[in-house]
Amino acid sequence: MDAPDRVRPALKIKPEHEKLLTVIASLPSGYRLPCWMDPDRWFATDGPSKLSATRDCSLCPVRDECLAAATAADEKWGVWGGVVFPLQGDASHCL
Numbered sequence: 001m002d003a004p005d006r007v008r009p010a011l012k013i014k015p016e017h018e019k020l021l022t023v024i025a026s027l028p029s030g031y032r033l034p035c036w037m038d039p040d041r042w043f044a045t046d047g048p049s050k051l052s053a054t055r056d057c058s059l060c061p062v063r064d065e066c067l068a069a070a071t072a073a074d075e076k077w078g079v080w081g082g083v084v085f086p087l088q089g090d091a092s093h094c095l
Contacts, residue, residue, distance in 0.1 A: 016073035020065045033060065035079075042079045050084050057082035 013021070024033065034056040035042045041053045057063050057079065067081025075085050 014069075014073045017069045020062060020069040023062050023065045027061065033062070035060075043077065050079055053079040054082050054084065 027033075035053070041049045041056075044050055044053070057066070060066070060082075063081045065081075067083055070078075070080030070083075070085060077085050079085070
């Protein structure tokens, strides 16, 4: 059997993400979060991908919970709840 080109590490759930996962689980069956469909955009290094991800977050039903979880978990990078991490300066206006 051939090895895959890229193997993703196992996802380690942080305790701060438990509430977010509960809210996601309450969504209608079959609902697809954009960040789950194309997660690479939420952890991209290029500006256009980050901008695209933040735009998709603006319509997400779990946006607030996502941002709160990322802030509580002290996430170091990625797009969370429509905000690009790492946060720079005073980010209290995002919460």
